[in-house]
Amino acid sequence: MNWGEQLREHDIRITPQRQLVIETVERLHHSTSEEILSEVNKSFQGVNLSTIYRALEVLEDAGLVAHTHLGHGAPSYYIVNDSEHIHLVCNICGQSECIGEGVANELRVQVHAQHGFDVDMGHLSIHGTCRNCTELAQLLEPSQVVHAH
Amino acid sequence: MNWGEQLREHDIRITPQRQLVIETVERLHHSTSEEILSEVNKSFQGVNLSTIYRALEVLEDAGLVAHTHLGHGAPSYYIVNDSEHIHLVCNICGQSECIGEGVANELRVQVHAQHGFDVDMGHLSIHGTCRNCTELAQLLEPSQVVHAH
DNA sequence: TCGCATTTGCGAACAGGTCTCAATTAGACT
DNA sequence: AGTCTAATTGAGACCTGTTCGCAAATGCGA
Known part of the structure; x- marks a missing residue:
């Protein structure tokens, strides 16, 4: 099932903005709303930040994208059918790495x-x-150890 | 070692505000900065929210308190030497329950x-x-399922 | 192609948190 | 006890991330 069908199943209209958001989230793998906006604006000016938020909300409800919190700032969005993974976030350097979800199965x-x-x-x-x-x-x-955020 | 000594070890001055914050965090078990402020203000007016934040920061550096994120809003602070536990947070009703940290040992x-x-x-x-x-x-x-936050 | 509910852009508003700065104060040293 | 000084505080401006209200635009079923 492609994303168009998934949206129609949830009575969600297909718009260029939503398509852009899905494609951008997919391309960036992990991205904040601001990152998505500036990426989208590279090809289409005038798309509004609140539209990004609203698109992410409906896409999340439809189960197409999800988010997690890396660091204290903006949440990070990703495509759900990317291979399942969890994140290790370092409190000191702030970097995060993806690992397979196997370690958390137990x-x-x-x-x-x-x-x-x-x-x-x-x-x-x-x-x-x-x-x-x-x-x-x-x-x-x-x-001397200084923590991120 | 009591908290006074712990603070002095980190070259952190002992002030009434910091004492109030420690006592309040201890009493409320889990609380946001706003909750701490209004609780403190019940007995002492005029304590400022930024003082609460600064107190929580130095207390966290000193290892006396810590925080975790329950829901999307403000983080929740607690006393470190409370028995170690982790939190299960429900995305739908928003409630959280504490469980022993044993399940995460593996x-x-x-x-x-x-x-x-x-x-x-x-x-x-x-x-x-x-x-x-x-x-x-x-x-x-x-x-019909509506998610919290 | 029409109709209308949905969606969008825009700006204002909001929530949580940080920063600056002058005034105060804890605590070391007489 | 009195002095000194760097740490701390209160007050408020500011910043970032997010939501809201509303008029204009638009997807899509009929």
């Missing part, structure tokens, strides 16, 4: 068994300290 | 082994659908 099963809670894996962002920053921190006084 | 070990990444368990919030909302959703048309 977690999902246990949380469901023990609490009846259905984990949204795509939304899962794991914060902590990446390998690089752990190694760097060992060379520095604790007081 | 995740932490694997992420460290495979990626050298040190998971910040206190910051971990797991989003998804709670038992209640899963059951309710089965009684409704999909289109």
